[in-house]
Amino acid sequence: MLDQMSATAPRMLLTECNYPSSEGVTAFSEASRSTTVTLRDNTGGSIDVHVTGEAPQWFVAMLEDIQKALVLRANWDGYGAIAVTKEAARSIIMLAANLMRPNTPRPSVVPTNRGGLQLEWHQGGVDLEIRSSMPGVYEAFYCDADGEWERTLFFNFTELTPKLAKLVH
Amino acid sequence: MKLPEFENHPLNEVAMAVQFAPLQHLHTPRLGALWQLFRSRFPSVEEHPPLEPQFEVFPSPPTSGVNVRLETHPPRPRVWFLTTDGAQLVQIQNDRFIRNWRRSEGMTAASYPRYSKLREEFEKDAGLFADFLARDGGGEPKINQCELTYINQVAPCAVWKTHAEFSRVFPWVTNKQIATLPMESEDGQFLLRFILRDAANAPVGRLAVVVQPAFARDTGEPRFIFRLTVRGAPSGVSIDSALKFFDAGHAMIVKAFDALTSAEMHAAWRKKNA
Numbered sequence: 001m002l003d004q005m006s007a008t009a010p011r012m013l014l015t016e017c018n019y020p021s022s023e024g025v026t027a028f029s030e031a032s033r034s035t036t037v038t039l040r041d042n043t044g045g046s047i048d049v050h051v052t053g054e055a056p057q058w059f060v061a062m063l064e065d066i067q068k069a070l071v072l073r074a075n076w077d078g079y080g081a082i083a084v085t086k087e088a089a090r091s092i093i094m095l096a097a098n099l100m101r102p103n104t105p106r107p108s109v110v111p112t113n114r115g116g117l118q119l120e121w122h123q124g125g126v127d128l129e130i131r132s133s134m135p136g137v138y139e140a141f142y143c144d145a146d147g148e149w150e151r152t153l154f155f156n157f158t159e160l161t162p163k164l165a166k167l168v169h
Numbered sequence: 170m171k172l173p174e175f176e177n178h179p180l181n182e183v184a185m186a187v188q189f190a191p192l193q194h195l196h197t198p199r200l201g202a203l204w205q206l207f208r209s210r211f212p213s214v215e216e217h218p219p220l221e222p223q224f225e226v227f228p229s230p231p232t233s234g235v236n237v238r239l240e241t242h243p244p245r246p247r248v249w250f251l252t253t254d255g256a257q258l259v260q261i262q263n264d265r266f267i268r269n270w271r272r273s274e275g276m277t278a279a280s281y282p283r284y285s286k287l288r289e290e291f292e293k294d295a296g297l298f299a300d301f302l303a304r305d306g307g308g309e310p311k312i313n314q315c316e317l318t319y320i321n322q323v324a325p326c327a328v329w330k331t332h333a334e335f336s337r338v339f340p341w342v343t344n345k346q347i348a349t350l351p352m353e354s355e356d357g358q359f360l361l362r363f364i365l366r367d368a369a370n371a372p373v374g375r376l377a378v379v380v381q382p383a384f385a386r387d388t389g390e391p392r393f394i395f396r397l398t399v400r401g402a403p404s405g406v407s408i409d410s411a412l413k414f415f416d417a418g419h420a421m422i423v424k425a426f427d428a429l430t431s432a433e434m435h436a437a438w439r440k441k442n443a
Contacts, residue, residue, distance in 0.1 A: 048240040055237075087191055090222065090239055097237035098230040134190045135222050135264075136313045136402075154313065154402050155224045156372060 041070045058106035065109035082115035091132040092117045172423045176439035182320040185291045186267040187411045189310035195263040211250035219245045225401045227372040311406040317418040323393040328433040332356030332382040340431045356382040374401015397422045
């Protein structure tokens with residue numbers, strides 16, 4: 001659960017008890033599913049997306065759209081656009097994994113000319129756009145009959161969650 | 170308010186880490202040039218697998234049963250620069266700067282240099298790193314997450330002998346209900362998480378407390394690994410902002426250490442400023 005960014009390898013003094021974490025416990029009656037999807041960019045780099053559990057259909061479709069954006073070459077728009085970066089792809093995947101629910105509608109995935117990616121929903125009188133070009137920084141725009149809302153978010157999605165929920169109803 | 174101190178504390182490791190937007194130009198040759206700045210104090214080098222980005226997310230992700238983990242290729246190298254005794258190290262990769270202190274063989278509780286000294290060392294070495302990048306065209310580390318970790322190894326003493334006696338060390342895990350079961354408890358591991366908020370009441374980070382049973386490899390003697398980690402977003406992207414985050418995190422960790430352990434253990438650790 002707690003994936004340390006900083007802890008060094010444990011000193012060679014201890015043997016930790018080899019417990020499965022609660023996430024890793026699978027009852028005999030449960031079927032555990034695990035899938036890895038590899039996304040490749042056009043520089044020879046890649047991102048392995050390891051999914052454990054039953055991923056919603058929109059998630060797999062979104063990964064396919066991100067793959068299409070990742071292979072776009074620089075100047076893909078004819079106006080000097082930067083190629084979509086792996087960092088942007090990571091950032092958008094992390095956003096989706098943390099924020100979206102199984103019943104969230106499938107978003108459109110749009111490359112931005114600054115090397116970023118944008119998720120878009122336009123339905124039921126609601127417009128929601130979330131873009132990221134570097135990990136952990138998200139620019140969000142929301143519009144419905146009640147007005148507009150725009151924020152730069154740093155992994156605090158408290159205000160965004162209810163707006164995303166409006167897409168479901 | 171003065172924080173409590175423990176003369177005979179069980180602290181085994183402290184890590185002060187900052188994560189920043191990836192530096193696209195921090196390639197291996199630059200890491201070699203960077204080592205020259207640290208080499209007189211950190212003469213040893215090791216290479217390790219990279220750490221993937223970590224962010225504290227609010228609100229907590231929905232528990233839909235789906236877990237997503239990302240791995241980027243080619244892996245970005247993470248290098249360690251170590252002191253001769255291995256007690257201090259600097260870890261660097263293209264989105265991390267980490268400064269660790271570890272208790273080495275033969276060290277006692279009194280060997281711990283204290284937080285104020287580690288903070289000073291972090292400021293100095295992170296400054297060296299940032300200056301090098303600025304001079305060498307390596308980019309500017311814009312900090313997006315900070316993490317402060319304290320790892321304790323709690324050894325058996327007059328208060329506890331076996332892992333089953335976890336409530337003697339961690340009294341918030343009461344044995345009263347457990348004792349009603351027609352079985353003998355053997356051991357336990359625990360995770361507690363707390364949300365940290367800024368002055369405007371917005372969530373900025375978390376304190377995670379982990380207790381795990383372990384055994385000393387040489388003697389087989391039981392231990393409790395008691396790990397306290399504060400992680401979250403600093404108020405700005407600079408090293409100064411990170412230091413402020415660490416100061417607040419340090420206070421939270423010391424208070425949590427004090428609040429989550431028993432008075433009997435405090436006596437064994439010779440608590441001061443009570």
